[in-house]
Amino acid sequence: MLYSDPQDDGFFRGDVYPDGPMRPPQAVQRGSLYNGRGDPSTPGWPSTEGARRLPADSMAIPRIPVLPIGYANAEQILGRLQGESVPQEWQGGLPFRYHLGDGSVTLRVAVWPERGERAYKTIMNTFGVIRGSEWPEELVIAGGHRDAWGPGAVDNVSGIVSLLEAARAWGTALEAGYRPRRTIVLATWDAEEWGLVGSVEWVEVMAETLRRQAVVYLNQDVAVAGRNFGASGSASLHQLVYHMAGTVLQPGDTVSVYAAWRRRLEEDADDEPKIGNLGGGSDFAGFYNHLGIPSFGFGFGGPYGVYHSAYDSYEYMTRFSDPGGLSHAAAGTLVSVTIARLANADVVPFDYKDYGSHLASIMEPIRDQAEALGWDTEPFDDLLGAAEELAQSGTRFNEARDAALAIGSLEPALSAEVNAALRMVERHMVRPMGLVGRPWMRNLVFASDRDNGYATIPLPSVSEAIRGEDEALMRREIEDLVAHVREAARAVDRATGELEEG
Ligand SMILES: [Zn+2]
DSSP states (O other): OEEOOHHHHSTTTSOBTTTSSBOOTTOOOOOOOOOSSSOTTSTTSOOOTTOOOOOGGGSSSOOSOOOEEOHHHHHHHHTTOOSSBOOGGGOOSSSSOOBOOOSOOOOOOOOOOOOGGGGOOOOOOEEEEEOOSSEEEEEEEEEEEOOOSSSOIIIIIHHHHHHHHHHHHHHHHHHTTOOOSEEEEEEEESSOTTTSHHHHHHHHHHHHHHHHHEEEEEEOSSOBSSSEEEEEEOGGGHHHHHHHHTTSBOTTSSSBHHHHHHHHHTOOTTOOOOOBOOOSSSTTHIIIIITOOOEEEEEEEOOOOOTTSTTOSHHHIIIIIOGGGHHHHHHHHHHHHHHHHHHHOSSOOOOHHHHHHHHHHHHHHHHHHHHHTTOOOHHHHHHHHHHHHHHHHHHHHHHHHHHHHHHOOOOHHHHHHHHHHHHTTGGGGBOTTOBTTBTTOOBSSEEEETTEEEEEEESHHHHHHHHTTOHHHHHHHHHHHHHHHHHHHHHHHHHHHHHHHO
16 A cells, blocks of 8 residues: 655645645555566567567566555554554654554455456557658657646646647748758657656657667657746767757746756856756656657646645646746747757757766765775776866867857758768667666666666766675776767767868
């Protein structure tokens, strides 16, 4: 039996619905305990008609029936448990001491499992495609999940609204005779909540095409839960996010989204607002963790206590998250113009100076972990050197790009060459064999945590070797990672070379 403790998102955090936006006692947080990605009967290959499928007893799925309940019901059960006290950090917000139970309380749960053929359901992704005028084979992809646990006004009608608004805007432009230079693909994914099923299976079907042709993936999951802008994504896209946030008005304000973002965080004059790292809890996983396609997502956040419950409704949205629909309008605008920038730029706006510096910064805490174990941390010097090399390659590229663009637009053929090289930079950060024990997770820079699909683990091949206390493996993994980072730097250099020759 699982419940969301009021200490996490209930009365402990704020007034509960209908007086406030936090979780009321009856609200059940649904979710998936399956910690894989995609259809569990076809791990790593497409779940198409007639596909080979694992038998149910070899699927990586939970074996214990699970039922989520609200904290009103949890109080009735937990309050009766005797025996040993829970560890202090397990104590929550209910008004009694939590105990582990001594076996004297019995709970009866009725379970009706769906097995065999009846457990399979047909799901449907949808696509809207605008063919590019100049480089039709280059794909700018934006998507979000259409399924929800209940009404799902925040998660994820809001993301679908922002994508549909972008579709409407681009449709209007198309009717007026305006076509993007690259191809735009707008997708809605099914069965994300069950384990990213729709997007992952599509990525597995399309893997070869995406590997060659995908420029970027923009995810829209929880686009609106309030007014506070936030983003996460590959460091190569941070500059793009800052720039685009500066082009759209903050909902209900007279300054840009970017200005409101900085004002809220009270950043120092030269610090940009922080952008998070992608973990694995949404539909970017197939693109980013599996194929190494630069990916990002953004939205407007706020206090949101009704996650995955029946209270995530239109009523909730209009009362608490977005009265007047202003954040929805801003999210839709931001998606539209961000797609425009990505689909039309002479040089796709990736920044590998930022990417290299970010890589250098995320290895620090990992080096500290190795040091705490008393291990030799010298291999990290090579890794730091490679990351700095990549940042320098990025700096050289940025200078060559700015110089070339200062003279005028690039010839489309030259753009195609430069962008083809840029497109491959992050592909070098994946390895075909994947992580040890997790072949589907191929990105060596970020993966979702082994034990928590929502959490991010930086430099997973190295981190997991440390977690497994295997120093020799850590050394081998660092050596391998260094080779990948150097390959990425050479891909940036190739893009620079194309620009300088052109
Ligand atoms: Zn969602």
